[in-house]
Amino acid sequence: MNSSLPSVAIALFVKNEFSDIAGWIAWHMAFGVKTLFIFEDHSSDGTWEIIQAAARCYDIRAVRTDPVAQPDFYLRQRDSFLAAAAECRGKYDWLGFLDGDEYLYLRHTSSLPQFLAGIPSDAAAIAFSWRIYGSSDKVVRPRVTAVEAFTQHSRAELGDNELVKSFVRPERMGQTYLNPHVFDVPGEDYVRPNGERVEHLVPVQPVDWSDAFVMHFICRSMEHYIQRIKRRMNSDLSDSQGEWRRFDHNDLTDSEPLRLLPAVHNALLPIYRAMVEDAITTLRQTAPLERHAGEVKAEIEKPxxxxxxxxxxxxxxxxxxxxxxxxxxxxxxxxxxxxxxxxxxxxxxxxxxxxxxxxxxxxxxxxxxxxxxxxxxxxxxxxxxxxxxxxxxxxxxxxxxxxxxxxxxxxxxxxxxxxxxxxxxxxxxxxVHGLDYPESRFTLPFSPNMRTESREILQWLVAAPVPPTVNAFLCMMYEVAPSVREEVSRRIPGLLFPFL
Structure with missing residues (x-):
């Protein structure tokens, strides 16, 4: 990347997004984001563990919030965003503030630093319109990224699209927290993606999707949305279908963002590998089994x-x-x-x-x-x-x-x-002769099949002198019964979701 281009960070406040967090990270890394400041609000579904795996691949500064010291959800988000701004002053040119169901999209470039280099130098913040996406009629949680699973969105006339999310020059941001949509920057220094000044510093702005916008996957699948209601019931959602009907608009189909999928998938690859590696390590460390007196013999098998x-x-x-x-x-x-x-x-x-x-x-x-x-x-x-x-x-x-x-x-x-x-x-x-497989692999001490029990798998992992490779582990898991895969996966929530 051109060193003269601005450096970009994003602050993310997130909870229970195990099926989408890896794709969210890969999406923004593919756009050229340098650092992610992720504030994880004590998820119970494996989100934190997936973030830790991704942090071994990219510059991710992840911390967990303190719900005891600050029980109010919105104040925890406020404190997290202000902490990110303080950390970024003097170190990054731009800082974005997003949620786990929000993906920035740029229509005319694949580089966020390049896009930001074209923003007027006297502009201190950019307000990006929401584009609210519907469920694409999906009920069950997909195993692909949100961008490729949900391609249908609302018309601009939907009133909620007038809300914006912001990217700010951190050194020009004040100390007062306004809300998660706009920040403490003089109104005359706030611009839209096309460089035009905002008229008033408010979260609601005229919808502008011409150059860039934030894809807001507020619904996703029905399974996603039920989880969201459970998490936020009595705060801003209720146990009814009212909010679903309000946001589940599948009026228009837009495949344009799919042009980025090859880059996003390549950015996902190291995260996915790290997730399986961490799953193997955790199972080896936590399986409630005693080691055999003799460890499994390490014999390399040739493919x-x-x-x-x-x-x-x-x-x-x-x-x-x-x-x-x-x-x-x-x-x-x-x-x-x-x-x-x-x-x-x-x-x-x-x-x-x-x-x-x-x-x-x-x-x-x-x-x-x-x-x-x-x-x-x-x-x-x-x-x-x-x-x-x-x-x-x-x-x-x-x-x-x-x-x-x-x-x-x-x-x-x-x-x-x-x-x-x-x-x-x-x-x-x-x-084929004269060709070598790029990874060494050790022989399994048992023949995995539909009768294999989870106990055998866990004992093998505990007793193995070295961890199995990612592909050796997945090949073995594909040989056993689906119920056994589920038993093993429950010990490491979220980490194996894309694979099994």
Missing amino acids: RMVRVRSHLETYLYFAPATQEIVNATMGEADTHGLLPVFGAMFPSTPDMVTFFLPGHAGRNLKFAEDDRVSDQPIYRLYRLESGDTALMNPMNGLFACFIPSKEEEGYGRVEVNRHKINGWEQMKLEV
């Missing part, structure tokens, strides 16, 4: 390296232009600069294949219609009596389908959305 050959006589490749795994002939791959994708199969989890892109660790490998974020996606092999095989997403049971190439593209898609196996879903595995 069988394979390539997928589809019914079309094509292979798997990564297409940089679309950021997806596709199928193509070797000639098409050479013509269009496609990168070969390989699979690793380990003896202790013989029904699982881990795909990877040699030399490109840290790049999200995505099949079309598979919403998981991973640089080494795992698939189950579904074997047919004919000797052919199909690839199945172990999270939802859907099969991969190999679509013939289109002449104008030069390769075909691989869509993971089929409920049945027909001709286009069938493929074979070809062994």
Whole structure:
């Protein structure tokens, strides 16, 4: 990043956002935010643990609030925002104030520092309009980021869109706390995203979505909203559907913010890896089991390296232009600069294949219609009596389908959305020699299957001389019954939600 660009921090006050906090962090980091000051209000769902994992990947200053010393929710938020402003004076050029369901979006750039460099130098604060998003008719909490799950929003005429959220130059902010929407800066120094001055320093401003706005996912799924009511009942929400009907507007669909997803997913990758690593560490430290007299013997197992050959006589490749795994002939791959994708199969989890892109660790490998974020996606092999095989997403049971190439593209898609196996879903595995898998992996002391109990998994984790790798752990978890996955996950709330 250009060192002459302004430095940016965001202050976040958050509670019980386990399913979305990692995506929120990745979204703003992908926009070029330097530091996040996160004030965590004693969540009970794993939010704090996910923030701790993310803090190993990015510059995140996380503290927990003190509800005993300050029992009032809004005063705790006030104290947190003022503390962030004090910390940022003289260290950061800009400080934003957001909640966990608010995502800043810039329409004409992918860089927040670049956007802020264009703000008049005499402006001390920017007021961004809300854009309130509805549920997109979702009832159950999605496992993808809020931006890709909820793409439908209200019309500008919805009155609540007139509320704003602010980014402020911290050294020009006074000591008085006004509210979470506007801050102690002279009104004549407050501007809108287009640089125009605000007429009055109030939280309600004319709606302006032309250059930038704050995506406010106030509803999200019905499951999200029920949790929100439970958390804030008798403060600003009540046990009724009134607020849901007020905000659940799905009038317009906007896919423009999805342009940032490749960058956001790449920013998510290290957080997700850290979450699984922390889950493994916590389970090893807290499982209520005694160690065996002898530890599990650490024997490194060698994987069988394979390539997928589809019914079309094509292979798997990564297409940089679309950021997806596709199928193509070797000639098409050479013509269009496609990168070969390989699979690793380990003896202790013989029904699982881990795909990877040699030399490109840290790049999200995505099949079309598979919403998981991973640089080494795992698939189950579904074997047919004919000797052919199909690839199945172990999270939802859907099969991969190999679509013939289109002449104008030069390769075909691989869509993971089929409920049945027909001709286009069938493929074979070809062994590849002379290729190494980038991670060492130790043999499991048991053969995971649908009869495996959580006790066996926990005992293995406690007794293992070294922690298993992320993919070894996930491969094992995909082999066992869903009820066992839930038993293990309950010991580490939130950390494994995107994966199981």
